[in-house]
Every structure is written in structure tokens, then in C-alpha cells.
Amino acid sequence: MAIKDVQRYIGEHGLVETADPECDKPVYRKPGFEGIRSFGDMEWAFSRFIRERRDARRLNRAQMGTMVGLHETIFARYERAFSKLHATRLIHICEILDCSPIEMIHSAAPHFFGENREEADDKLKLILRVLDMPASTASSLLNLVEGLAGEEPGDDPRKR
Secondary structure, eight states, X not given: OOOSOHHHHHHHTTOEEEOOTTOSSOEEEOOXXXXXXXXXXXXXXXXXXXXXXXXXXXXXXXXXXXXXXXXXXXXXXXXTTOSOOXXXXXXXXXXXXXXXXXXXXXXXXXXGTOSSHHHXXXXXXXXXXXXXXXXXXXXXXXXXXXXXXXXXXXXXXXXX
């Protein structure tokens, strides 16, 4: 059953009405510490991330295109923010570039990670360290963090 009062939901979740050049109707977004980035700005952040990672891996566009299953000119559209990067393509590119999709999301929407740039960067570093941990270490760390937070093992913090 859908909620009855969408305006109440908008208010409770800190969403603000905004306009985006890609939409012909108002959209509701959550402002971050850098304000509300347009969808186009986020696509540019994704494109810069892909280009920087590709260069760091010493791959050219033709090689990336081959691995992604696209001609290099089509792949180049992602690096120019001409084509929209869908979640499935984002994951595939991250597989090839050996990075976490979390890193790419952080590049476009750091406000999901903290109240300011420093906090967001610190949390990203922490997340990446956790991802690199052996499973037993991650499990022990989770138990420690849940204990510090006064939670029962297995509690889901997203349900609060």
C-alpha cells in the first residue's frame, strides 16, 4: 500500500524540489555538502573516474571497448558523458578496472558518505579497507562495531 501523503514523505526525508535540464518536470533531491549536483554533473564525474582509472591501468579505449563489448567510439561516449552510464554497465566497467562501484558513486555523490568532503573521503577509505579485509577480520570488526553501537548481532541499521 502506497503512502497517503507524499509531501510529508518529502519533508521527512529532507528532499527539496529542484529543476534539472534533463527533466521537464520538477524532481526532488537531497542536497549534499556541495549542493544539488545536476544529473549531467554526476555523469561528468563518472566519465572522469572511468578515464582516470583506465589511464591508471594503461588501457586504451579500443581495449576497454573490446572488454565491454562495444566499439571504441561507442565506449568513448561514456568518457565524454555523452551516453548515460546505467548501473549494469557501471558494474561491468568496475569489474574490468578492478575497482569498487562504491568508489565511482563517491566520485559523483560524495554526500552519501558524509556531511563534508573530509568525512566523505574518510568513510570511503574505511569502506575500501573493509572490502579488502579477510572475511574473518570483517566479521570480528562488525561484532566490535555492533557492540560499540549497543546493537544486537545481526541488527540491520537500515531498518531504523
